[in-house]
Every structure is written in structure tokens, then in C-alpha cells.
Amino acid sequence: MPHDAIGSGIKGRQRKPRLLVLLVVLATVVGVLLVTLGLRSRTPPPSVFAVLGASGLGAALDSLERRAAYDSTVLRNGHQLAHALGREALTSSGGNPAVLGQCRPVFASGCYHGVVEALLQLRGRVDMTELQQMCAAAGGTGARGPVHECIHGLGHGVLGAFGQNVDATLRQCDGLSGSAFVVACREGAFMEAITTALGGQGNHLAHLHGLHGAGHTGAISIDPEDPYSPCDRYDEPYGRSCWLFQGFVILRRVDFDAAGALRLCDAAPRGRADRCYESVGHQLAGLFQRGNAWVVEQCGKGDAGRASSCAAGAALAFASMDWTGDRVKRYCESVPQAWSKQCFATAADALALVS
DSSP states (O other), rough: OOEEEEEEOOOOOHHHHHHHHHHHHHHHHHHHHHHHHHHTTTTTOOOHHHHHHHHHHHHHHHHOOOOOOHHHHHHHHHHHHHHHHHHHHHHTSSSOGGGGGGOOOOHHHHHHHHHHHHHHHOOOOOHHHHHHHHHHHHTTTTTTTHHHHHHHHHHHHHHHHHHHHTHHHHHHEEEEEEEHHHHHHHHHHHHHHHHHHHTTTTTOOOSSSOOOTTOSSSSOOTTTTTTTGGGGGGHHHHHHHHHHHHHHHHHHHTTHHHHHHHHHHHTTTTTOOOHHHHHHHHHHHHHOOOOOOHHHHHTTSTTTTTTTHHHHHHHHHHHHOOOOOOEEEEEEESSSSSHHHHHHHHHHHHHHHHH
């Protein structure tokens, strides 16, 4: 709240010190809560760490789910918190990749991604053949979901191992066997690269400049003057993977206003408008964890001819939350008839990767 607004409703000097004291106390309490919840960093709440140490990764994920059920801030940060649990569990195990077997798809499979990140950091080397074999073993008796999410986690982890060098990481992803694995790895790399770049900018996207004209080596930077940065610099076969996460950059730019984000998508360069809509839907569904009607309302705020792409992006998010398909089925059944075909087709493709 601006200082002039704070003072506008207060009469007399005698009450101002009391108000200031109350504001300081409130700020302190909020700060303590944020630290307690682990939301000032990509670290789970201390109580979840305690559960991990005492009862294992499965129980820690249970604890995180319970907290998310009554705290919307924990829910929105659940993916990164699950990442951190996976990293800590792998480190505590002495680097045993069997920890992957304790992960499950809650919070968009963040646990799988965190375990793989930590494993690569501990090993200090990258052998994609060996890593793909490790991910295959995570599937146990043929389960596809853990394998897919492990491969996606490779994108996160290899990027870290290569010092945030996106192009070097993409070349490693291209060495995997199977096009679905290649794409999953690329998407993991771009997700991690964009998250890292935004984290370095603070809340206002105002610190990093100079993406255009830069070479394709090194870490991604995001031009705050360009709503389509960084993905507008990538052609196929990488552009589509990057644009799945461009919606998050755009949403941050417009304070998570769906209508504003979709308007920017309408002007996306190089034929990326539909993929941009898909990305916005994907991010809205995954970040806010709201009901079907809310997601439909948000997707309806853009161009009617592209709204089905936004709905399809939300279907991707819902399919990743529940590998049985029940969640995404309920969602696609709720969308307008004109969006239904694309919603169900996208859901079917996503579920084929994990179920």
C-alpha cells in the first residue's frame, strides 16, 4: 500500500505511531511465515525436511500435499518445493538413483526432476546413454510416467551440469533415443533455463538485457522490452519446446492477467500465436490450481478462434497432475463444445506418454 494511502484515513498524529508499529509487526509476522513455509527460496518448509529425514520421501510428499490443501501459496509453489525434496532425498541417500522409485506425479512430478538434478550434480559428469538407462529403470515393470518425468528431469539437470549453457544441453538432449524422450528433455531444459533467468531478474523483469544479437551459447537472458523473449530466438526443432514456457514470461509481464497475456499472444511472431495461447493455458492451470470453470473463463478472455489452444494447454497441465486421466477428463468435459475436440486430443497425447 502506498504511504499516502496509509495515512489518508488516519486522524491525528497520536494514532500514526501505533499504525506504524502494527505495520512493522505485520511485516515481521508475514516474513516469519514465508521463511517457515520455505517460500523465500526453492526450499520446502522445515517441517517437511523433518518428515523427510524421519520417515522418507513418500511421507514428506504426503506432508507437502496436506499443507498445499489448506495453503494456496504452498500449492502454487508445490512444483519447486517437490523439486527441493527430490534433491534433498537423493543427496541424503548418498546418490542412490533408486530414490526415483519413491517419487510420484504430485506437483507436476517435481520430485522426479529434483532427484535427477541432484544426481547429475553429485556425479559431476554427463553420460546420456547411462542416464537414459537409469530413467528406463525408474519405470520398473513398464510404467511410462516415471520414465518420462525422469527424462524431463534430465533437461533440468544437464543444464545445471553444463553451467546453464542451453545450446550445449539441447545437443545432449538430441542424443537420446526416441523422439518423445528428446522433446521431454528439451522441455525440461527450457523450463529450467527460463525459471533461472527470471529468478535472476527479480519481480519486475528489469535487470537483464541484450538477448537479441547474442550468440546461441551460454545462459538464456530475457529482454524485458520484448514480451516474446527468449523463445522468439529459437527456430525448430527447439522453438515449440521453448514456447511451452513463454506463457509464464508473458503472464508475469502483465501481472498474471489472462486477457492481457492472450492479447500479447495474438501478436506473437513467426506463427507462434496458437502455441502461445497453449502456453498461457498450461501455466494458468498449473500455477493457480483452480477449478474447471475458472480455467475456462480465463481461456475465454482471448480471441475466440484461439481459445481452444488455451484450453488444450490447460489439458496438458491437468494430465500431468493425474496420470490416470480422471482429472483431465473432467476438465475436457467441462469446456465449450467448440474446444472439446482439441482438448481431448491433447489430453490423449499427453496421457500416452505417462500411462
